Amino acid sequence: MGRLTWSTYVAPAKPVVSTNLPPGESRELWSPTSSTLIYGDHDAVLVDALLTVDEGRALADWVGANGRNLTTIYITHGHGDHFFGAAAVLERFPQARMVAPRGVVEKMRVQLGEQWLDGVWRKGFPDQLAEHPPMAEPLADNTIDLEGEQLVAVEAGHTDTDRTTVLHVPSLGLVVAGDVVYNDVHLYLAEAGNDGIQSWYAALKMVNSLRPCVVIAGHKRDGADDDLTTVEETRRYLEEVEAAAQRTGSAEELYAAIIERYPDRINRAVAWKSAQALKS
Numbered sequence: 001m002g003r004l005t006w007s008t009y010v011a012p013a014k015p016v017v018s019t020n021l022p023p024g025e026s027r028e029l030w031s032p033t034s035s036t037l038i039y040g041d042h043d044a045v046l047v048d049a050l051l052t053v054d055e056g057r058a059l060a061d062w063v064g065a066n067g068r069n070l071t072t073i074y075i076t077h078g079h080g081d082h083f084f085g086a087a088a089v090l091e092r093f094p095q096a097r098m099v100a101p102r103g104v105v106e107k108m109r110v111q112l113g114e115q116w117l118d119g120v121w122r123k124g125f126p127d128q129l130a131e132h133p134p135m136a137e138p139l140a141d142n143t144i145d146l147e148g149e150q151l152v153a154v155e156a157g158h159t160d161t162d163r164t165t166v167l168h169v170p171s172l173g174l175v176v177a178g179d180v181v182y183n184d185v186h187l188y189l190a191e192a193g194n195d196g197i198q199s200w201y202a203a204l205k206m207v208n209s210l211r212p213c214v215v216i217a218g219h220k221r222d223g224a225d226d227d228l229t230t231v232e233e234t235r236r237y238l239e240e241v242e243a244a245a246q247r248t249g250s251a252e253e254l255y256a257a258i259i260e261r262y263p264d265r266i267n268r269a270v271a272w273k274s275a276q277a278l279k280s
Contacts, residue, residue, distance in 0.1 A: 004149050004172055006038045009062050010222040011055045016124045022272035023252060031185045031219040031267040033081055035059055036176045037066060038169060040147035044068035047167050047176040048076055049086035052128040056088025072144055075100040075136050076178025077164040078107025080121050087130035100136040101153050103163035108136055156180045156206060158199035160188040166207060173213035180207060183220035183230045185266040187237055189274035197238050204235050221266055251279040
């Protein structure tokens with residue numbers, strides 16, 4: 001049995017149709033988003049599948065160039081930017097199964113409803129999404145077998161949305177973290193009400209408990225190191241935004257404090273939406 005390995009694809013930032021722009025900004029760009037291929041001698045598992053049809057096709061080309069048999073697409077959480085693109089990947093690899101834990105499947109179903117799919121995603125990305133984005137099958141026991149190695153879905157609770165997960169590959173010391181961890185990209189905190197930040201701290205503690213050597217963030221700067229420091233950096237960001245929210249009186253003031261502290265992180269639009277939500 002050969003040893004597993006992995007490779008990560010990062011889709012670059014892309015324009016979003018939006019009228020809710022951050023102060024001083026003239027346009028909104030979506031955060032760069034990662035997909036990770038874990039593979040052995042013959043087979044492969046893809047973790048997350050991006051958003052648009054064009055991204056899905058480019059991702060399918062990248063997977064195909066690897067030369068392995070794609071058996072499974074695993075979805076870490078229910079946000080559409082991590083699974084709508086699977087339509088194009090499954091068109092290229094129809095034998096693959098798309099799976100997720102039951103809680104993730106429930107969140108995916110909400111994203112495929114009219115309120116989110118038509119009311120949010122298609123407005124932001126007109127004529128760019130699959131007509132019928134696919135739905136994952138529930139993953140029965142939260143494990144995927146890849147050439148005799150176990151890939152383990154670990155539930156993380158609330159992070160940037162409810163019922164998120166990571167995929168842990170113990171033999172590699174690898175955690176594909178979805179949106180539990182961000183890497184040099186502003187965190188999405190628009191769903192952080194009802195002690196959401198506190199729940200996120202617990203999720204980060206769980207990731208550390210897995211003792212990974214490599215942590216791949218769902219949103220990351222292309223080329224950034226995928227090491228354990230990203231977990232601590234995500235925790236520190238949450239702490240600093242939480243403290244700034246307590247000392248500021250408006251969304252504008254909170255946003256300014258976030259940008260002053262993190263002027264070079266990618267996607268100020270996310271910081272603006274987070275500030276608005278935390279001050280609503």
